[in-house]
Amino acid sequence: MSTTLKRVLVTGGAGYIGSHVVFALQETRRYKVISIDNHHNSHPRALERVAQIAKANLPADATEQDRESTEIDAHAADLTKEDEVRAVFGKYGKGGIWGVIHIAAYKAVGESTEIPLTYYQNNVSATISLLQIMSEYECTRFVYSSSATVYGTPPKIPIPETTRLQADSPYGRSKVMCEQILQDLCAGLSSSTLHALMLTAMPAEPQRWRAISLRYFNPAGAHPSGLIGEEPRGRPGNLFPLLAHMAVGRVPPDLKVFGNDYPTPDGTCVRDYIHVVDLARGHLLALDALAPTSRVWEGVGEQEAKIKAYNLGKGKGMSVLQIIEAMRKATGFDYKYEIVGRRRGDVPDLTADPALAEKELGFKAPQDLETMCRDLWNWQTKNPKGYDE
Amino acid sequence: MSTTLKRVLVTGGAGYIGSHVVFALQETRRYKVISIDNHHNSHPRALERVAQIAKANLPADATEQDRESTEIDAHAADLTKEDEVRAVFGKYGKGGIWGVIHIAAYKAVGESTEIPLTYYQNNVSATISLLQIMSEYECTRFVYSSSATVYGTPPKIPIPETTRLQADSPYGRSKVMCEQILQDLCAGLSSSTLHALMLTAMPAEPQRWRAISLRYFNPAGAHPSGLIGEEPRGRPGNLFPLLAHMAVGRVPPDLKVFGNDYPTPDGTCVRDYIHVVDLARGHLLALDALAPTSRVWEGVGEQEAKIKAYNLGKGKGMSVLQIIEAMRKATGFDYKYEIVGRRRGDVPDLTADPALAEKELGFKAPQDLETMCRDLWNWQTKNPKGYDE
Ligand SMILES: NC(=O)c1ccc[n+]([C@@H]2O[C@H](COP(=O)([O-])OP(=O)(O)OC[C@H]3O[C@@H](n4cnc5c(N)ncnc54)[C@H](O)[C@@H]3O)[C@@H](O)[C@H]2O)c1
Ligand SMILES: NC(=O)c1ccc[n+]([C@@H]2O[C@H](COP(=O)([O-])OP(=O)(O)OC[C@H]3O[C@@H](n4cnc5c(N)ncnc54)[C@H](O)[C@@H]3O)[C@@H](O)[C@H]2O)c1
Numbered sequence: 001m002s003t004t005l006k007r008v009l010v011t012g013g014a015g016y017i018g019s020h021v022v023f024a025l026q027e028t029r030r031y032k033v034i035s036i037d038n039h040h041n042s043h044p045r046a047l048e049r050v051a052q053i054a055k056a057n058l059p060a061d062a063t064e065q066d067r068e069s070t071e072i073d074a075h076a077a078d079l080t081k082e083d084e085v086r087a088v089f090g091k092y093g094k095g096g097i098w099g100v101i102h103i104a105a106y107k108a109v110g111e112s113t114e115i116p117l118t119y120y121q122n123n124v125s126a127t128i129s130l131l132q133i134m135s136e137y138e139c140t141r142f143v144y145s146s147s148a149t150v151y152g153t154p155p156k157i158p159i160p161e162t163t164r165l166q167a168d169s170p171y172g173r174s175k176v177m178c179e180q181i182l183q184d185l186c187a188g189l190s191s192s193t194l195h196a197l198m199l200t201a202m203p204a205e206p207q208r209w210r211a212i213s214l215r216y217f218n219p220a221g222a223h224p225s226g227l228i229g230e231e232p233r234g235r236p237g238n239l240f241p242l243l244a245h246m247a248v249g250r251v252p253p254d255l256k257v258f259g260n261d262y263p264t265p266d267g268t269c270v271r272d273y274i275h276v277v278d279l280a281r282g283h284l285l286a287l288d289a290l291a292p293t294s295r296v297w298e299g300v301g302e303q304e305a306k307i308k309a310y311n312l313g314k315g316k317g318m319s320v321l322q323i324i325e326a327m328r329k330a331t332g333f334d335y336k337y338e339i340v341g342r343r344r345g346d347v348p349d350l351t352a353d354p355a356l357a358e359k360e361l362g363f364k365a366p367q368d369l370e371t372m373c374r375d376l377w378n379w380q381t382k383n384p385k386g387y388d389e
Numbered sequence: 390m391s392t393t394l395k396r397v398l399v400t401g402g403a404g405y406i407g408s409h410v411v412f413a414l415q416e417t418r419r420y421k422v423i424s425i426d427n428h429h430n431s432h433p434r435a436l437e438r439v440a441q442i443a444k445a446n447l448p449a450d451a452t453e454q455d456r457e458s459t460e461i462d463a464h465a466a467d468l469t470k471e472d473e474v475r476a477v478f479g480k481y482g483k484g485g486i487w488g489v490i491h492i493a494a495y496k497a498v499g500e501s502t503e504i505p506l507t508y509y510q511n512n513v514s515a516t517i518s519l520l521q522i523m524s525e526y527e528c529t530r531f532v533y534s535s536s537a538t539v540y541g542t543p544p545k546i547p548i549p550e551t552t553r554l555q556a557d558s559p560y561g562r563s564k565v566m567c568e569q570i571l572q573d574l575c576a577g578l579s580s581s582t583l584h585a586l587m588l589t590a591m592p593a594e595p596q597r598w599r600a601i602s603l604r605y606f607n608p609a610g611a612h613p614s615g616l617i618g619e620e621p622r623g624r625p626g627n628l629f630p631l632l633a634h635m636a637v638g639r640v641p642p643d644l645k646v647f648g649n650d651y652p653t654p655d656g657t658c659v660r661d662y663i664h665v666v667d668l669a670r671g672h673l674l675a676l677d678a679l680a681p682t683s684r685v686w687e688g689v690g691e692q693e694a695k696i697k698a699y700n701l702g703k704g705k706g707m708s709v710l711q712i713i714e715a716m717r718k719a720t721g722f723d724y725k726y727e728i729v730g731r732r733r734g735d736v737p738d739l740t741a742d743p744a745l746a747e748k749e750l751g752f753k754a755p756q757d758l759e760t761m762c763r764d765l766w767n768w769q770t771k772n773p774k775g776y777d778e
Contacts, residue, residue, distance in 0.1 A: 117517060117520055124566075
């Protein structure tokens, strides 16, 4: 039986954002998902649950193909090991995988300053080698998980995509490097470079690359089913999961607020939180935008690079104190916090300018702070120990 | 017999610059050279010749150790293959190699726009993995072959090292990325990051890294012995070897000058040519500067990165027409050239500000254009077919 499902490889599919992206893909019943994750920071159960929801949601008159779309071809492979990745592509052959959503990475800013080589290897070298293997298998559609951290300390709030990229940490720089590499890969061909190519003995790389970089702001919340969500190892570094872990009693409630003398409405840092389900849906729009006929390429000349970067944020900043208050309402937990000194490297405000993604991709992030808190708490109470049953 | 020779690994040791660096190291009789080169762009004979000169130059009363310093431990290994590199370090064990001069890279600007992934893999991923293996073997002294190309189109001539890095090609960007990675690796440790390190399960990377990036301007000429020199594959892309190949009859004498309407004295592009033997000697100074007691680290605080970048150039620009004239004098060949349109991407003037390297390293590049031409021509006439005997 022939299928019209598009095979999409999701790297880091078992992670926090990855599992929600896989969910969004399956919901459409247009994709067959392949996942690569080495479970460095995730549990295989996450993807089992995603497939479980997809199967439960099948309509009564589901076709064979609908059923096929609920199966995930999950590989416990490591992107830093070329042969493991090549085996996955080899399984489907040349042209067998339609596109890749590359989400896998290490993401802890502080840790990246301590073990920069490990970060550069996992985030940059592994991306280069993934792209090379894609090249071999004539798979040239790419959606990349970038981050607002590429802007470092931005000169202007809200932050438009045209802001110069100037990350402040090895983690952030690894994202900037990957965006630059993609830029070079998607570059248009000039006649002089074509000529130069004919002079070289090296094998040509396929030329029809198209890529979309998604610069995530702060994802929060969980799928409303409560079956998948964020499950950080150790003490959570981010505010939302930290508050959830405190409320559920997994970590001591010694909450610290780093600085209340920032030039923001209540003096605490402001971030742009976006519901992870909204964020995940942005990936569907990005996949659609990889089609040469997508409006995002209108006006992009033959000689120009076929790559676009979009902020995925709400365009609305929330302060630390606002988050704590919203989580208090959602959980009923009485957070006591201590105001301490500013943390080195924190910037007062990181709010996206979401206009470009809305205009070109049709992207919106409708869900509000209350919903993020409610869905996070739903996940946390249903899974107080995360995926460990 | 115990030796006080410092073991230095030179990558790309058989290449144009590499072979002259190995020569300079052997001349001191203070180093034992290990080389890694996959001969992608070089001939194994180059290193045989270097060792041959070193042996011929031994004094009559040479010690055992002097003799040892003339042996090169040359490995035909590929830096993109981790196990091949690890085997070289494994041979000497932890702490067995004193430092690394990392010269190997692909270097053709035009080609890098065509096969960017191949360039990023060979120049960036291979550097990351080399640094990781060094880490494992507790070898944390690093001299890096960077390039003036990191400056792209510089806002100011002569170009000081403080110029923002903004390369115009994948090749140039690969050099910028490696400089940034080294910067992160050599970063000082703050107490908060030390604390964060204790919270992570990942293995720590050794902390005492010191690195020197050498930003080469345009190396030219050859060792005066005529035994080693530049041997590009195919039609030379650079002016000097092109002129030499024309004079020796290896390529047709269809010389083109790209643009004579630049804002320079004679209208043709100006570059900063430096004798390759002078350039090579700069690496000895860089190795010395890796000592914690070197004056280059004066005033660098505990929390600051232990990395420095230096221009290696003469600080004197030469135009295309000046080079042609000087080569005419050296070779006696009557070059006929055609003035054609400007080449995309060419900048009018790339002249180094050499002050910092002189002040901090004591670096000078005394040899003049005439000497570069004479030595190049000596090499070319003695080896009309390069290393192919
Ligand atoms: N969560 C955020 O706040 C945030 C914000 C901006 C950008 N991002 C980016 O989004 C992506 C996903 O983030 P997340 O929050 O879901 O993190 P996560 O850690 O939950 O997910 C990453 C997944 O990638 C996997 N992975 C890592 N290295 C791998 C390798 N070498 N081979 C195979 N799998 C590997 C991990 O096991 C994990 O499942 C990352 O690229 C991150 O940098 C995250
Ligand atoms: N020649 C110049 O004009 C110039 C200017 C600025 C910077 N540089 C830099 O100086 C360095 C040396 O340049 P060169 O002119 O001597 O070039 P070269 O090609 O003669 O030397 C490079 C050497 O590295 C080797 N090599 C390449 N990839 C390798 C790999 N994966 N494993 C092992 N060996 C590998 C090649 O075989 C070659 O012998 C390069 O890093 C280059 O980018 C050169």
